[in-house]
Amino acid sequence: MNINLKENQKIFFASDFHLGSPDHKTSRKREDKIIKWLKSIENEAAAIFLVGDLFDFWFEFDTVIPKGFIRFMGKIAQLRDRGIPIFFFTGNHDLWMKDYFTKELNIPVYHNPINLEINHKKFLIGHGDGLGPGDKKYKILKKFFTSKVCQFIFKWLHPDIGLAIAHKWSSQSRSSNMAKNEDKFLGNGEWLWEYCKNVExxxxxxxYIFGHRHLPLELPVGKNSKYINLGEWLSQNTFAEFNGKELKLKKFEK
Structure with missing residues (x-):
């Protein structure tokens, strides 16, 4: 994939909205903030990459999608109607995203990292879960959750039951990650940084642009590359902006 920017156009990247977490009231405030951010960038956006964990949980039954997030979905529908390309990536909390957004809004959904070129700069973009050394327990769980057998069994649960179980699991997963120093820089223990070095x-x-880590990071990879972690919108409201020449990590303050 190649993207060439026109004058005054930019590419935007964000991840880890976790819409739905931890409760409806808090999530609605975050949803409003995300929509304000999208409004603030729409006039200069050549494309928007939303890099995983947009929802705290998401599962598409054959004819049912999770309740809520209607304002967010309405806004991205409006952006697509304006002709702005949007790209979704699945994360560990919304890995059961299928083709709803592709069919309804012509938004491609990626389950693995992709590489592309923007103004002759090469990008590797993905959510980041399961990459790099370590985290063996999660890698095993991911294989189970992404198996067709697991998805088939879950699909046949009543949505009220299935989603209640999923939200409970999602909440426990997030709490567990926070207990494991999720918000602290681990130096050479940053496994996504190590993954980028190995790829380079x-x-x-x-x-190299990833989410998942919930920690805004901008780190060198070799002599001529950078690893950018996008942070999250539970408290940080951070995103990345590429103007065709350089990429900057920013915070939405409005």
Whole structure:
């Protein structure tokens, strides 16, 4: 995929909205803030990449989607109607996203990292869960959750039962991650940073963009590359902006 920016156009990246968490009232306030951010960038956005965990849980039954988030979905529908490309990535909390957004809004959904070129700069973009060394327990769980057998069994649960179980699991998963110093920089223990270094040894990218870590980071990868972690919108409201020449990590303050 190649994107060439026109004058005054920019590419925007954000992740980890976790809409639905931890309760309806808090999530609605966050949803309003995300919509304000989308409004603030729409006139200069050449494309928007939403890089996983947009929802705290998401599952598409054959004819049912989770209740809520209607304002967010309405806003991205409006952006698509304006012709602004939007790209969704699944994260560990919404990995059961299928083709609803693709069919309804022509928004592609990616389950794995992708590489692309923007103004002759090479990008590797993904959510980041399950990449790099360590985290073996989650990698095993991810294989189970992404199996067709697991999805088939869950699909046949009544949505009220299935979603209640899923939200309970999602809440416990988030609490567990926070207890494991999720918000602290781990130096050489940053496994996504190590993953980027390993990739760079084999293939060059100018920018590595990931979410999942809930920690805004901008770190060197070799001599000519950067690893950017997008942070989250539970408290930080951070995003990345590429103007065709350089990429900056920013915070939405409005």
């Amino acid at each position: 040894d084999k293939m060059h990218f100018d920018y």
